Amino acid sequence: MADKLLEMKNISKSFPGVQALSEVDFNVDKGEVHALVGENGAGKSTLMKVLTGIHPDYEKGQIFYKGEEVRFKNPAEAQKAGLAIIHQELELIPELTVAENVFLGREPGRGWINRKKLKADTKKIFEELGIEININKKIKHLTIGKQQMVEIARAISQDAEIIAMDEPTSSLSQQEVKILFALIQDLKEEGIAVIYISHQLEEIFEICDRVTVLRDGYKVKEQAVADINRDEIVRQMVGRDVEDRFPDFKINDGKPIFQVKNLSVPDLITDVSFEVRKGEIFGLAGLMGAGRSEIARAIYGVYKNRSGDIYLEGKKLNIKSPGDAIDRGIYYLTENRKDEGLIPELSVGENMSLSILEQLTIVKSVISKRKEKNLVKEFISKLDIRTPGPWQLVKNLSGGNQQKVILSRVLSTNPKLIIMDEPTRGIDVGAKHEIYKLMEELAAEGVAIIFISSELPEILNLTSRVGVIYDGRLQSIIDGSEVTQEKIMNLATGGSS
Amino acid sequence: MEDATIEQSTKYKEFILQFLDKFKAGIGLLALVIVMSFLSDRFLTLPNMLNIFRQVSIMGIMAVGMTMVIIAQGIDLSVGSILALSGAVTAGMMAGDTSIVLAVLIGLAVGTGLGLFNGLMISKAKLPDFIVTLAMMSIARGLTLVYTGGRPISGFDPVFRSIGGGRVGRVPIPAIIFAVILVIGYLVLTKTTFGRYIYAVGGNQKAARLAGINTDRIKIMVYAISGLLSAASGVILTSRLNSAQPTAGVAYELDVIAMVVLGGTSLIGGKGSVGGTLIGALIIGVLNNSLNLLGVASFYQEVAKGLVILVAVLLDSLQHRD
Ligand SMILES: Nc1ncnc2c1ncn2[C@@H]1O[C@H](COP(=O)(O)OP(=O)(O)OP(=O)(O)O)[C@@H](O)[C@H]1O
Ligand SMILES: [Mg+2]
Numbered sequence: 115m116a117d118k119l120l121e122m123k124n125i126s127k128s129f130p131g132v133q134a135l136s137e138v139d140f141n142v143d144k145g146e147v148h149a150l151v152g153e154n155g156a157g158k159s160t161l162m163k164v165l166t167g168i169h170p171d172y173e174k175g176q177i178f179y180k181g182e183e184v185r186f187k188n189p190a191e192a193q194k195a196g197l198a199i200i201h202q203e204l205e206l207i208p209e210l211t212v213a214e215n216v217f218l219g220r221e222p223g224r225g226w227i228n229r230k231k232l233k234a235d236t237k238k239i240f241e242e243l244g245i246e247i248n249i250n251k252k253i254k255h256l257t258i259g260k261q262q263m264v265e266i267a268r269a270i271s272q273d274a275e276i277i278a279m280d281e282p283t284s285s286l287s288q289q290e291v292k293i294l295f296a297l298i299q300d301l302k303e304e305g306i307a308v309i310y311i312s313h314q315l316e317e318i319f320e321i322c323d324r325v326t327v328l329r330d331g332y333k334v335k336e337q338a339v340a341d342i343n344r345d346e347i348v349r350q351m352v353g354r355d356v357e358d359r360f361p362d363f364k365i366n367d368g369k370p371i372f373q374v375k376n377l378s379v380p381d382l383i384t385d386v387s388f389e390v391r392k393g394e395i396f397g398l399a400g401l402m403g404a405g406r407s408e409i410a411r412a413i414y415g416v417y418k419n420r421s422g423d424i425y426l427e428g429k430k431l432n433i434k435s436p437g438d439a440i441d442r443g444i445y446y447l448t449e450n451r452k453d454e455g456l457i458p459e460l461s462v463g464e465n466m467s468l469s470i471l472e473q474l475t476i477v478k479s480v481i482s483k484r485k486e487k488n489l490v491k492e493f494i495s496k497l498d499i500r501t502p503g504p505w506q507l508v509k510n511l512s513g514g515n516q517q518k519v520i521l522s523r524v525l526s527t528n529p530k531l532i533i534m535d536e537p538t539r540g541i542d543v544g545a546k547h548e549i550y551k552l553m554e555e556l557a558a559e560g561v562a563i564i565f566i567s568s569e570l571p572e573i574l575n576l577t578s579r580v581g582v583i584y585d586g587r588l589q590s591i592i593d594g595s596e597v598t599q600e601k602i603m604n605l606a607t608g609g610s611s
Numbered sequence: 612m613e614d615a616t617i618e619q620s621t622k623y624k625e626f627i628l629q630f631l632d633k634f635k636a637g638i639g640l641l642a643l644v645i646v647m648s649f650l651s652d653r654f655l656t657l658p659n660m661l662n663i664f665r666q667v668s669i670m671g672i673m674a675v676g677m678t679m680v681i682i683a684q685g686i687d688l689s690v691g692s693i694l695a696l697s698g699a700v701t702a703g704m705m706a707g708d709t710s711i712v713l714a715v716l717i718g719l720a721v722g723t724g725l726g727l728f729n730g731l732m733i734s735k736a737k738l739p740d741f742i743v744t745l746a747m748m749s750i751a752r753g754l755t756l757v758y759t760g761g762r763p764i765s766g767f768d769p770v771f772r773s774i775g776g777g778r779v780g781r782v783p784i785p786a787i788i789f790a791v792i793l794v795i796g797y798l799v800l801t802k803t804t805f806g807r808y809i810y811a812v813g814g815n816q817k818a819a820r821l822a823g824i825n826t827d828r829i830k831i832m833v834y835a836i837s838g839l840l841s842a843a844s845g846v847i848l849t850s851r852l853n854s855a856q857p858t859a860g861v862a863y864e865l866d867v868i869a870m871v872v873l874g875g876t877s878l879i880g881g882k883g884s885v886g887g888t889l890i891g892a893l894i895i896g897v898l899n900n901s902l903n904l905l906g907v908a909s910f911y912q913e914v915a916k917g918l919v920i921l922v923a924v925l926l927d928s929l930q931h932r933d
Contacts, residue, residue, distance in 0.1 A: 440822075448821055453815075453817060456815065457815045458881075464807065468807070475804065479805060527823075
């Protein structure tokens with residue numbers, strides 16, 4: 115019964131067809147880091163949105179903040195009272211600069227913006243955080259990791275007493291994660307409370323004091339982190355034991371079916387050559403910004419000024435656009451789900467069928483609702499997608515389920531080569547292992563997979579060979595039997611192993 | 612028990628709210644019709660209703676094209692000028708003894724060509740849609756003045772005049788053409804792959820491209836369709852007036868965009884429907900008709916129309932503010 119800063123009692127919130135929260139209790143003390151965990155769709159983000167006035171229309175429950183009952187009607191009110199939130203899906207304005215975004219709605223100066231002070235203040239914040247960033251750059255020109263840091267800076271700069279962080283590390287580099295954790299320590303010492311949402315359970319043990327587990331909209335339990343272990347948290351989240359292990363590693367000695375030779379894109383990647391075997395999971399490791407995604411995009415026909423050759427099943431391919439790539443049997447699953455994956459105003463079903471719509475027709479160009487429905491149903495059950503129905507707008511699904519929708523879009527085209535760019539980002543433990551299993555199954559069917567991930571354990575355990583990228587170049591390819599974390603890190607930072 | 616009923620009633624409320632949200636344009640139209648039927652006994656008569664439908668058909672046809680453009684996250688300001696040029700070219704061809712069919716086809720081709728040009732500039736040259744179509748508005752108007760020498764081209768064959776002035780039974784032919792185009796527009800948007808791609812491109816162009824859609828092609832086609840339908844309106848208007856006016860269609864783009872927006876199509880793109888546009892067109896039509904019947908002076912009519920649009924958009928944004 116220390117300093118109870120926030121008390122949410124009996125909160126219920128529903129959306130059409132979904133009971134997102136059922137009588138949830140949630141407490142935060144002054145200066146604590148309180149983890150909120152649960153599977154995709156458990157209601158974590160919704161609880162934070164209820165708290166910060168984004169969903170003021172919750173049906174039931176009360177919120178006490180500093181001993182007084184509150185009901186914030188909009189985010190601005192919550193912000194004024196000292197509640198800041200870093201959203202799971204970044205809410206920055208792409209056309210504005212870093213500085214303009216950090217102080218959006220709170221610009222210094224009266225009537226007109228005092229640009230000098232705006233820049234100076236922004237600079238100071240980033241200096242204190244120890245983050246190198248060009249504050250005059252437009253958001254759209256930053257990597258997602260950097261954008262995330264801008265969100266964090268914005269929350270910090272609000273002099274908040276509670277900062278809710280909804281999956282803040284999902285697109286940060288290891289370096290950036292370290293910075294964030296140091297920052298959370300500082301906040302704690304200043305008595306600021308942090309609500310920390312993450313699917314990386316290791317992080318919970320590293321920085322959190324207490325953890326509340328949600329499952330299907332219900333609160334399962336609240337406990338001190340010291341009193342619990344990882345397996346127990348997982349059990350509470352999922353409601354049963356899960357197989358939390360990587361599938362057995364298999365050596366692949368299939369025939370090469372995919373090759374790139376001397377792939378280059380000016381300023382992005384230089385002279386990259388490698389091959390992938392039939393049924394192989396080939397890893398691409400490297401730091402954020404090293405050029406892994408750029409290699410994938412170059413293969414996928416995104417860049418007009420690409421040079422070099424691409425071969426699939428011995429045939430040289432002339433890929434000029436993503437459409438060409440898909441037609442030839444290559445699909446790229448983007449790392450940037452919100453900006454480049456989802457069509458938010460279309461339904462779950464419409465998002466899934468987008469890439470093979472031409473095949474789901476009665477006569478040319480006329481969509482067969484029946485064929486489309488069958489496909490959508492098949493994938494909803496195959497990937498266990500939690501949605502009240504195919505008609506639900508995809509923007510209303512939880513992050514993990516959105517990822518499964520995009521994955522369905524990829525699989526629907528029966529590709530021969532899939533390039534997966536951070537496919538498990540923002541995905542819960544259970545679903546992560548479903549995706550690993552799916553990758554294994556695809557590989558067993560002979561599909562070649564290029565797997566880009568910043569989580570080294572994934573790379574180490576799933577791939578049979580790993581190419582390490584540094585500064586747009588393929589440094590070296592390490593065989594699965596010899597690969598270690600140290601080797602990868604050494605190559606990824608420019609060393610030679 | 613008590614909680615259950617509360618939850619029940621909030622669900623109920625939610626359902627009603629959703630219903631109102633979905634059909635609010637239609638409800639607005641209905642309210643307008645009911646009020647007017649009390650204010651004027653000439654309003655709710657079949658001839659007047661057909662009259663309204665005929666009056667809105669010219670802009671309504673353009674609004675179907677505009678709906679597609681706006682769903683694809685674009686805007687087309689050149690529709691009024693394209694209407695004028697296509698009408699003038701058709702008229703000029705007929706004056707030069709070209710057959711009616713060929714003249715009309717050439718008129719339609721001109722409109723489609725200009726729309727195609729808009730689309731190419733926007734998708735391939737990556738210029739802003741607002742600027743490109745604003746420029747086209749000026750170019751097409753200028754070409755119309757050059758082509759006509761600034762004078763109307765008048766006096767056509769009765770067969771041609773029947774396009775805009777004729778009736779089948781009691782139904783005006785322009786209204787029939789409008790209805791057919793509405794149905795085609797509806798089918799294209801809801802039943803075809805092309806229609807689905809329009810929503811996808813408007814909803815998230817980057818994602819659509821990565822999903823394999825030829826986004827440039829979709830954009831070009833949408834502008835070409837807008838050009839084609841503007842040209843069709845030009846032909847009908849020329850026929851109805853028995854004259855191609857060099858200043859025909861000035862400021863039409865505003866009413867056309869208003870129809871689309873009143874119908875619930877979002878200027879942000881990715882959302883909207885032809886059904887909504889029909890309602891939007893009828894609201895504008897009923898409003899014009901009512902103000903006429905009530906004897907409101909035409910200058911005030913403009914003000915009234917502007918206010919209605921403002922209120923409608925205001926209601927919409929209040930509802931979606933969060
Ligand atoms: N605006 C909305 N409209 C309809 N349903 C919604 C909306 N927002 C969330 N939901 C639903 O509410 C449930 C809880 O979603 P929420 O986003 O809170 O999950 P989460 O725990 O944050 O999951 P994740 O880990 O995937 O981010 C899900 O079933 C989701 O589909
Ligand atoms: Mg979430």
